[in-house]
Amino acid sequence: MILVWLNGFIWLGKQIDPSTKYPNEVEYHYARYCAGCHGNSGEGNGRIGRFKKLDPADLTDNTLWSMHEDEQLLNSIRDGKNDMPAFHYYLSVDEQEELLEYIKKSFRP
Numbered sequence: 397m398i399l400v401w402l403n404g405f406i407w408l409g410k411q412i413d414p415s416t417k418y419p420n421e422v423e424y425h426y427a428r429y430c431a432g433c434h435g436n437s438g439e440g441n442g443r444i445g446r447f448k449k450l451d452p453a454d455l456t457d458n459t460l461w462s463m464h465e466d467e468q469l470l471n472s473i474r475d476g477k478n479d480m481p482a483f484h485y486y487l488s489v490d491e492q493e494e495l496l497e498y499i500k501k502s503f504r505p
């Protein structure tokens with residue numbers, strides 16, 4: 397009895413918040429919501445994107461950045477675009493803006 401109970405505590409103690417793996421919230425958000433399609437390096441080669449043949453945008457492609465204003469990109473993140481889902485259900489406006497800054501800083505050539 398006691399052993400089972402103790403085990404439960406040890407198990408609980410091991411459940412760490414996944415966000416602690418990332419240095420800050422925006423990196424966690426990217427990993428959780430975007431990397432599946434756009435890939436860890438932003439090249440649009442994430443697992444889901446490849447598997448479902450969605451052709452996610454290559455965030456390291458300069459034409460993407462030169463052809464779009466921030467406002468348009470934010471619209472796409474908020475409301476979705478073709479095969480990209482809308483994120484206003486999951487992320488606040490501030491968080492969406494942080495993500496845009498983050499992908500710009502990390503992937504824009």
Ligand code: HEC
Nearest residue numbers: 429430433450451452453468469472477478479480483495
């Ligand atoms: C289910 C796959 C999927 C996920 C998850 C996803 N995207 Fe996308 N994303 C796409 C696809 C597909 C496109 C290309 C849309 C098009 O131009 O037809 C795209 C395009 C974009 C673009 C270019 C938009 C434009 O206006 O041309 C940006 C910026 C972007 N994604 C950022 C993000 C961010 C930030 C996240 C995480 C919050 C994210 N994406 C999550 C699939 C995804």
